[in-house]
Amino acid sequence: MRFRSKYNPWAAQYACTLLGYTLQKGGSGVQLLKMVKQLETHMSLTRKLMRLGNSAEAVEAAKRAVHLSDSVLRLCLTVAHLNKAMYFACDNVLWAGKVGLLPKLDQDKWSQRSFRYYLFALMLNLTRDAYEIRLLMEREARTSHGGSNATWTSSPSPENGDLSHPHPSSSSFPVAILPLLSERFSRQFHLLGMVLRSNPPLLLDLLKNACDVFIPLDRLGIYPTGQGFVGACGLASSVLSILTIVHPWLKLKP
Incomplete structure (x- = not known):
């Protein structure tokens, strides 16, 4: 039901x-x-x-989130749930205005207020998703490419006294660094794909929040x-x- x-x-x-x-x-x-x-x-x-009563559920969820051990998750989830509680409360007031229980209610004002709480909650949810993705990418990088950092730092350079590789001129330096940047971005995208494929709940939550965020952005006139x-x-x-x-x-x- x-x-x-x-x-x-x-x-x-x-x-x-x-x-x-x-x-x-x-x-x-x-x-x-x-x-x-x-x-x-x-x-x-x-x-x-x-949604009558959803505010109480959001407050209870915020109380549970306060006890999380991870400080970033604790902050994001607690504040997000509190903003959801305010969003649901504004939604309830809007419902009362639309059905005639509050005939003098300024519905535009309350609608804008509701969508502001909704947008802030979604931004915090997206921050939480990004944080979890970063943690999982770092964990995946450590397990899959444990020795890559050592190889990178041990590469010879002119600053370390190796004169067999002269320092590139200022004009050729950007051209020389482009392949390195491209390889780095490629590795990061590969890690991102691996993390999202192996974590369907995180992928669905990210997609859902990304879809939702355009609703208050449009309603508030921001985008x-x-x-x-x-x-x-x-x-x-x-x-x-x-x-x-x-x-x-x-x-x-x-």
């Missing part, structure tokens, strides 16, 4: 957003566009109704992308969330 109530309205809402954009671009009739817009609004209200892109990102994020419910092992922990 939790799966049906929590994620279906979210997916349906952004599916309607994407459908409305597609119909508008295709020159569909005004009546059909109005019907899709009304359905999107209904799905949004349903989603907000289903406008349009209804079509927002609808596609919201729908993709919903599908990824559904995957973590169908297959719980895909949910990133803690």
Whole structure:
């Protein structure tokens, strides 16, 4: 029941957003566009109704995150959950305004406030993902290429007294260093690919947060992308969330 109530309205809402954009671009009739817009609004209200009580869950998650041993994860997850709690609380206030319980509510103001909390939570989640990726890449580099650093540092150089390799001129130095930079970036991308392939929960969480972040960026006017892109990102994020419910092992922990 939790799966049906929590994620279906979210997916349906952004599916309607994407459908409305597609119909508008295709020159569909005004009546059909109005019907899709009304359905999107209904799905949004349903989603907000289903979120009553999610603030308390987010606060409880923040309490658990406070006890994590890793200081970076502790900071990112605790503050992210607290921002989610504020985001859900603003969403609940918006729902009360839309259904008439708070008729004088400034909905634009509360909507902007809600999306600011949402954006900050997503930025912290992306920071957490980047931190975990860096740790796993360093671990993979140590296990797979343990001797590469020694080889690099022991290479002869003119500064160490080896005159058999003269220092390149200033004009040829950038050209000479490009292959080294290219090789370094290639190794880093290879490590990144290995880490993400071997950690599906981390990959899904990264993709979901990357999709989600465009929604508040657009709504706040920081990086406008349009209804079509927002609808596609919201729908993709919903599908990824559904995957973590169908297959719980895909949910990133803690």
